[in-house]
Amino acid sequence: MTADEKTAIETAVTxxxxxxxxxxxxxxxxxxxxxxxxIMPITQRAYEAAQGAQGGAEGFDPNAFQGGEGQQQKxxxxxxxxxxxxxxxxxx
Numbered sequence: 001m002t003a004d005e006k007t008a009i010e011t012a013v014t015x016x017x018x019x020x021x022x023x024x025x026x027x028x029x030x031x032x033x034x035x036x037x038x039i040m041p042i043t044q045r046a047y048e049a050a051q052g053a054q055g056g057a058e059g060f061d062p063n064a065f066q067g068g069e070g071q072q073q074k075x076x077x078x079x080x081x082x083x084x085x086x087x088x089x090x091x092x
Contacts, residue, residue: 001042008038 016031 005038005042009035012038 012031012035016028016035019027019031
């Protein structure tokens with residue numbers, strides 16, 4: 001990230017914070033979009049650099065992570081599904 005890009009991001013964030021204090025929804029939307037437009041090329045370059053380091057030749061596909069088998073897999077969180085029978089202790 002260049003110094004100019006960092007300055008542009010900081011300025012956009014400051015303007016967005018000011019808009020949130022004024023509760024102007026339209027201005028907040030506009031400032032958010034402006035910030036996204038500043039950040040998007042930076043993140044795209046970072047993604048491309050990471051792909052280049054990994055040897056990937058394909059471009060970014062924003063739909064690559066939507067749906068598919070990845071959502072159907074369950075995480076192994078140590079939970080065991082089991083049946084049990086409650087036994088009452090009548091020896092009180």
